[in-house]
Amino acid sequence: MGYYNENTILYRDGQFVKASEATIDLYSQSLHYGYGVFEGIRAYKTQSGATKIFKAEEHYERLKNSAAAMNIPYHFNNAELIEATYEVLARNNFQDAYIRPLIYVPANMSFSPSTTSHIVIEVWEMAPFLGEKLLRIMSSSFQRPNPKGFKIHAKATGHYVNSILASQEAKAKGFDEALLSDMNGYVAEGPGANIFFEKDGRVYTPALGNILPGITRATVIEICAALEIPVEEKLFTSEELKSADAAFFCGTAAEVIGWYSLDDQVFPKPWSESLGKLIQDAYMARVTEKEFKEEFA
Ligand code: PMP
Numbered sequence: 001m002g003y004y005n006e007n008t009i010l011y012r013d014g015q016f017v018k019a020s021e022a023t024i025d026l027y028s029q030s031l032h033y034g035y036g037v038f039e040g041i042r043a044y045k046t047q048s049g050a051t052k053i054f055k056a057e058e059h060y061e062r063l064k065n066s067a068a069a070m071n072i073p074y075h076f077n078n079a080e081l082i083e084a085t086y087e088v089l090a091r092n093n094f095q096d097a098y099i100r101p102l103i104y105v106p107a108n109m110s111f112s113p114s115t116t117s118h119i120v121i122e123v124w125e126m127a128p129f130l131g132e133k134l135l136r137i138m139s140s141s142f143q144r145p146n147p148k149g150f151k152i153h154a155k156a157t158g159h160y161v162n163s164i165l166a167s168q169e170a171k172a173k174g175f176d177e178a179l180l181s182d183m184n185g186y187v188a189e190g191p192g193a194n195i196f197f198e199k200d201g202r203v204y205t206p207a208l209g210n211i212l213p214g215i216t217r218a219t220v221i222e223i224c225a226a227l228e229i230p231v232e233e234k235l236f237t238s239e240e241l242k243s244a245d246a247a248f249f250c251g252t253a254a255e256v257i258g259w260y261s262l263d264d265q266v267f268p269k270p271w272s273e274s275l276g277k278l279i280q281d282a283y284m285a286r287v288t289e290k291e292f293k294e295e296f297a
Contacts, residue, residue, distance in 0.1 A: 011121040027107035034158025037066035038102040045095035046289040066154035134260035138175035142166040163191035182210035193251035197244035216250040246274035256280035
């Protein structure tokens, strides 16, 4: 995938510059040690035709919290960053787009904290949602990072080596994506998405603590409240998950995407009849600001 071309504009440290001309210091502590923080955000063309960044404040707030967790200076103003994000979208003429803010630190080969940091906001175009393909998931041999060794609630660049290993393992074995457990063996999350399952009219998701607190996960919980679908946050095993009626991943990039199977065991409820499908429709309506009428009593 080409993320940019010679016309692409990105935002860096208060300025709009050409992506093809922007460079990073090869002695950056972020590059050598995976010591940076980032966000993944989506913009949508809404029903009215306007461009809307979904939950922009929540994403920039998490970026700020991730930087604080990692002792990375954050001298940015979130309202200004949101304005700059809309500007970078407009300058690239994008509406349906993925937005990637990244905070990185200067040259430093030691482990000492930096006194400054840089921000870059990159955007690339996304195809509108299709979402009908169901995923074949594999239980990963990799676990999520131990929260006693990492600030797992932070969206830190280095944590994604774990995601890359798990995702590559699943794809090499012919699956679409991986499911990772936490250090105690309970179901945690995917390499870049949170997981929910449906059983007997209720929806379950792993409790916070060993997972990234997903903004889409929080949105799904809000949608369930609005649709009066009971949700429970708890620890569960992959055996319990395999006895579910249906399951799905959710995340800013993944949106809400149903599962076909886990370790080749097919979920019995057709996706079209599942609570996940209802939540998926409600989610897509929210992000595009369409009216959503629930037909579920
Ligand atoms: N877990 C991980 C490990 C992720 O990388 C992501 C994507 N940011 C998520 C969950 C979902 O988070 P969000 O809904 O905030 O995108």
